[in-house]
Amino acid sequence: MSKAVVVHEYGGSEVMKIEEVEVGKPGPGQVKVRNRAVGLNFIDTYFRSGLYKAPALPFIPGNEAAGEILELGKGVRGFKVGDRVGYVSALGSYAQERLVDARILVKLPKSISYETAAGMMLKGLTAQYLLRQLFRVKKGHTILVHAAAGGMGQLLCQWGKSLGATVIGTAGSKKKAELAKKAGAKYTILYNDENFADKVREITKGKLCDVVYDGIGKATFPASLDCLKKRGMFASFGSASGPIEAFNIGLLVQKGSLFATRPTLNDYADTPANLNAMARDLFSVVSKGKVKIPVNKRFKMQDVIEAHKALEGRQTTGSTILIP
Known part of the structure; x- marks a missing residue:
């Protein structure tokens, strides 16, 4: 038996319960992992609330963790008991x-470390495909990162700067703007106090951005499109303020033959070979110190309700982890 956080019905953070669950033995192609650190992400609140539907109820939330292998199932190659591993999964x-x-x-x-891995697997691999595959950021590019003080935002700022890009970051407060600057944003915009599209035009002297990375959603659309130069890329990878509603695709023509995409990690890390190549790239920039993973909050499993309240209350910066 193992302790886990279980959700029996969608709702507020109080629907999460700590329960004993039967893990069982690994089947063919599976391993049993002892999680040492679990990453907490805003997407976890989407599944808990029902904004994103789990395959079935009840379910165990969470998309990433790190730990060691306890047992191997039949046919598993390339791993052994005791190996230190990280993963991003659908749920659980x-x-x-x-x-x-x-x-x-x-x-x-x-x-x-386990904590570093748990704090970066989902966000780090997402940053990898956003910066190195979806749009290959290079020296001379100007990129806009929304919510630049968050865990995802700080990763994009750091990695973007290391690639030679000029990074503009939006933030909700002066304190968060300072965090974004420390992470690599050359310019910051307080989106609660300033019109960020006008500010981008001013900062870039009208040249605008090559790509906008937007994990906020409804609150920043369609103004994000006004930050892009002709044939620029709008990458919507999250919906912290609510999902972007259907829009007239003609907007992309009006604003300069723009590209708009709503990608997901699963479509980039779709094979073990692709996943491992992405992970090698991520681990390399972290090991070399080009990208630092700030684990700023740690919660014990029994404090998971408090952890979700902190996430939804925008009280977290950097990565937040759960210690099971």
Whole structure:
């Protein structure tokens, strides 16, 4: 038996319960993992509230964690008991122990701790495909990062700067703007006090941005499109303020033959080979110090309700983790 956070019905943070669950033995292609640190992400609140539907109720939330392998199922190759691993899964990481398909595991180098891995697997791999695949950021590019003080935002700022881009970050307060600057944003915009599209035009002297990375959604659309130069890329990867509603695709023509996409990690890390290549890239920039993973808040599993309240109350910066 293992302790886990279980959701029996959609709702507020109070619907999460700590329960004993039967883990069982790993089946073919699976391993049993003892989670040492679990990443908390805003998407976890979407599943808990029902904005995103779980495959079935009840379910265990959580999309990322790091720990060590306890047991191997039949046919597993390339791993052994005791290996330190990290993973991003569909759901189920808010648990002390769990079964995981070996194909979604990546081995952790010695330079990456469990807490660092748990705080960066989902966000770090997302940053990798956003910056290196969806739009390949290079020296001379100007990029706009919304919510630049958050865990995802700080990753994009750091990595973007290391690639030679000029990073503009939006933030909700002066304190958060300072965090974004420390992370690599050359310019910051207080979106509660300023019209960010006008400010981008002013900062860039009318040249605008090559790409906008938007995890906020409804509150920043369609103004984000006004921040892009002709043939620029709008990458919507989250909906912290609510989902973007249907819009007239003609907007993209009017604003300069723009590209708009709503990508997901699963479509980039869709094979073990792609996943491992992305992880190697991520671990490399972290190990070299180009990207730092600030784990600023740690919660024990029994404090998971408090943890979700902090996430939804925008009281977190950097990465937040759960210790099972």
